[in-house]
Amino acid sequence: MSSLSFYNSLTRKKEEFKSITPNRVGMYVCGPTVSGESHLGHARPFITFDIVYRYLLHLGYQVRYVRNITDAGHFEEEGRESEDKISSKAILEKLEPMELVQKYTNKFHWAMKEFNNLEPSIEPTATGHIVEQIDMIEKIIADGFAYVINGSVYFDVDKYHREFSAKGMPYGILSGRVLEDQLETTRDLESQEEKRNKSDFALWKNAAPEHIMRWNSPWGIGFPGWHIECSAMSTKYLGQEFDIHGGGMDLQFPHHECEIAQSAVCNHHIPAKYWLHNNMITINGRKMGKSYNNVIKLSELFSGNHEILTQAYSPMTVRFFILQTHYRSTLDFGNESLQASEKGLRRIWDAFQLLSKFNIESQQSSDSIDTSLNKHCLDVLNSLDDDMNDDLNTAKVLASLFELVPIINSLKDGHVKFDALAKDTLKLMKDKFKVYLVDIFGLQDEQKQHDDKISAILHLIAEIRKDARDKKDFITSDKIRNQLLAAGIQLKDEKSGGVSWEFI
RNA sequence: GGUCGGGUGGCCGAGUGGCUAGGCUGAGCUCUGCAAAAGCUCCUACAGCGGUUCGAAUCCGCUCUCGACCUCCA
Numbered sequence: 001m002s003s004l005s006f007y008n009s010l011t012r013k014k015e016e017f018k019s020i021t022p023n024r025v026g027m028y029v030c031g032p033t034v035s036g037e038s039h040l041g042h043a044r045p046f047i048t049f050d051i052v053y054r055y056l057l058h059l060g061y062q063v064r065y066v067r068n069i070t071d072a073g074h075f076e077e078e079g080r081e082s083e084d085k086i087s088s089k090a091i092l093e094k095l096e097p098m099e100l101v102q103k104y105t106n107k108f109h110w111a112m113k114e115f116n117n118l119e120p121s122i123e124p125t126a127t128g129h130i131v132e133q134i135d136m137i138e139k140i141i142a143d144g145f146a147y148v149i150n151g152s153v154y155f156d157v158d159k160y161h162r163e164f165s166a167k168g169m170p171y172g173i174l175s176g177r178v179l180e181d182q183l184e185t186t187r188d189l190e191s192q193e194e195k196r197n198k199s200d201f202a203l204w205k206n207a208a209p210e211h212i213m214r215w216n217s218p219w220g221i222g223f224p225g226w227h228i229e230c231s232a233m234s235t236k237y238l239g240q241e242f243d244i245h246g247g248g249m250d251l252q253f254p255h256h257e258c259e260i261a262q263s264a265v266c267n268h269h270i271p272a273k274y275w276l277h278n279n280m281i282t283i284n285g286r287k288m289g290k291s292y293n294n295v296i297k298l299s300e301l302f303s304g305n306h307e308i309l310t311q312a313y314s315p316m317t318v319r320f321f322i323l324q325t326h327y328r329s330t331l332d333f334g335n336e337s338l339q340a341s342e343k344g345l346r347r348i349w350d351a352f353q354l355l356s357k358f359n360i361e362s363q364q365s366s367d368s369i370d371t372s373l374n375k376h377c378l379d380v381l382n383s384l385d386d387d388m389n390d391d392l393n394t395a396k397v398l399a400s401l402f403e404l405v406p407i408i409n410s411l412k413d414g415h416v417k418f419d420a421l422a423k424d425t426l427k428l429m430k431d432k433f434k435v436y437l438v439d440i441f442g443l444q445d446e447q448k449q450h451d452d453k454i455s456a457i458l459h460l461i462a463e464i465r466k467d468a469r470d471k472k473d474f475i476t477s478d479k480i481r482n483q484l485l486a487a488g489i490q491l492k493d494e495k496s497g498g499v500s501w502e503f504i
Numbered sequence: 505g506g507u508c509g510g511g512u513g514g515c516c517g518a519g520u521g522g523c524u525a526g527g528c529u530g531a532g533c534u535c536u537g538c539a540a541a542a543g544c545u546c547c548u549a550c551a552g553c554g555g556u557u558c559g560a561a562u563c564c565g566c567u568c569u570c571g572a573c574c575u576c577c578a
Contacts, residue, residue: 031578032578033539033577038551039578041577041578042578043578044578046578048578059531070568160571164515175507175508175510175574176507176508177506177574178506178507200575201575202575226575226576227575247571247576247578248578249509249573250572250573250577250578251577251578253573253574253575254573254574255577257575258575277578279509279572280571280572280578281578282557282571282572285570285571286571287571287577287578288578289575289576289577290577291576291577310523321516324516324517324518325516325517326517326518328509328510329517329518330509330572331516331517332516332517334515334516336528336529337515337516337528338516339526339528340515340516340527340528340529341516341527341528342528343527344526344527345527347527348527361546387518393519395517395525395526396518396525396526398518398527399518399525399526399527400526402525402526402527403526406542406543406544409541409542409543410542410543411540413535413540413542414520415543462540465536469537472537474537474538476539477537478537478539481539482539485539485540491539491540492539492540492542493536493539493540502541
């Protein structure tokens, strides 16, 4: 059996995963900025890294999964009016900053729950770690890699690059950018006189009087820069060097590059061994993002309340949609694609439900095994782990599971006899479907829950309809079926003579 | 302009040298009172042009084209 490997953005190649501490994994994923509601694009990293988390747990690792909440505002583009996003919107909505932050944090948690994402081990907030951030900045200043001007602190990228290139940690090591090129191509921006170089970034920013979010610091009243929170919190909870750092590809530069520089100065290490980046979700070929004005919020997606949407899509449909593509590929949103995922999910889930109900133990081992079919099943089942180990090829795993669906359905319909497959093969199939769909992919049943009384009524109605059919009273039987269908309940006559139903 | 990554059948999307990816859609058949579901079958594609090779979607070169990042970003 193969071993787990990841594509490491840092080395730009696939590498076998070996945890720093045996059997334990530390993983840090950049969380949401809670200044607004999460959209479809945001769902991708959190689902992707939920799969990473679940898979590592499945492999038996003890994982500490840290995902932060960015609740201290970041800056607008340098050179424009420096403005704290969170505080400016708070004025707009006439809310306390922390009230706003709480509101969107709650919404974020709601969405994560809808997606059936496991909760991280620690979910630290930026505002709760101002002290740690200040400590780290002081250390960087003491080491000579940051300078103070007008109550703000900037990281001296140029100096860092000169001194740390020799230590194998040049600025640009993660993103592949060459600092010298950057300096030449960065456009001239105004209000940058404070910084010694254009590539320098803020560690601490002096707060203008109108800023509501503000803290005391050795340099005056202000707020932390964008990148320092992740360095401070990952160091605090995972140590100076941990296993996995995850996030969206758009964070690779500058965010993660700056994290590396900050941590390299303070801890003398590139903070993480493996850097994993998920690709973007696009819409009409363009990245979904605020600046493109093409976002679909998660609440809109789930309710169908958006002009682009032809219908609502459930959280599991969205999850499945994301899993059907490799995490490093762009994924283009489209109603047709989502609908395909919705149907595909139902098909595979129905097969899984059937499979779970099969009573394998009662099957007698026999010599009527269809060896080629049996081998085909085993080959497919045994390929699953290899595909998952190969940089989490969830798309391939799902395709393989789909290959088994016709066989499962045929077992039910009797096209394939149970004793055509070895008992162990059936057991393995049952096990793998459960492990992958439920444990690793985190899919769950979305059938609307109905209570026993409804079930009893449906049983009764089905029985009445059966009586009508037996009497060849198809007018009555069709009336029952059609009206139930109109009410969202689909009856299916089974070959065995029984009836099953599905809420649609 | 710089850096990087793509272009796969009607749609979405795996796949790095030879073997059917898969899902959705469409067509036909079987089953069925009729449906639905399910099964079977079909529609067999790799942007273009060259090159390497016995053999290329896959490797190399060029061209066209789309996108991401370049200090707000998942």
